[in-house]
Amino acid sequence: MAEHDVMLFDYWRSSAAYRVRIGLNLLGISYAGEAVDLLSGAQRGEENLARNPQGLVPTLSIDGVELTQSLAILEYLNETRSAGWLPTDAVGKARVRALSYAIAMEIHPVCNLRVARHAAALGSTTIEEWMKHFIAEGLADFEAMLQRQSESRFCYGDQVTLADICLVPQIYNARRWGVNLENLTRTNTVSARLEEIPAFAAAHPDRVRPLS
Structure with missing residues (x-):
């Protein structure tokens, strides 16, 4: 997968975005990052709302789709990349x-x-x-x-x-x-x-x- 096929819209101190960065790193998935400045209110801007209707971070663009909510993103990565982040039983x-x-x-x-x-x-x-x-x-x-x-x-x-x-x-x-x-x-x-x-x-x- 090419580096810029994956884009993470995040904020450096966001716990939710931090989780997704960990997940991508564990899987060895290269990604391009784009900051959404929560302090300036960029999360409520038109551009971010277009990809994340809740006006939050992170949003992960991967496999031709845009995904939101960190746990949903991590479970998607777990299922599509066989990450093993959930037990089998x-x-x-x-x-x-x-x-x-x-x-x-x-x-x-x-x-x-x-x-x-x-x-x-x-x-x-x-x-x-x-x-x-x-x-x-x-x-x-x-x-x-x-x-x-x-x-x-x-x-x-x-x-x-x-x-x-x-x-x-x-x-x-x-x-x-x-x-x-x-x-x-x-x-x-x-x-x-x-x-x-x-x-x-x-x-x-x-x-x-x-x-x-």
Whole structure:
């Protein structure tokens, strides 16, 4: 596949886009990136809305289609590239999806910047307090989920799954907002292992941050 056959519209600090970058890197898929500046409101611009009606990032252009929503994109890549990010058995799939959703559907939506800004605008909290509260609470729940499973190298088993791809961007966000991660024993161990994998490291926001 030629490099420019795949285009990722993203923002360097977006957790959702970070997940997709990890997935593409794990599969060795070269892509061209185009930044959508969330701080300037470019996501609500006509150009981005034409490819992503929700006015969000990421959008992945691949195989002649444009795909949105990071988990849907990752499951598409998993199915079309035999990535192995979901176990083959039904129980395993359910466990991995539960871990993934605990981050992508519980923590992330509440801690979306537009939600936090709205909460702060109401005057009852600051963005930082909001982020710290909900990220800490959500990751404590995630840690409890990991503790109920047999210990393994990664979130579920000894190979990278969808849950691992969701975890690392969330840990980045937690550090960014100064969340105390000290008591997340299993979560920290798994995250540290994942961060050493080249595909994860290459997707880190500091590696893709625009120069200006």
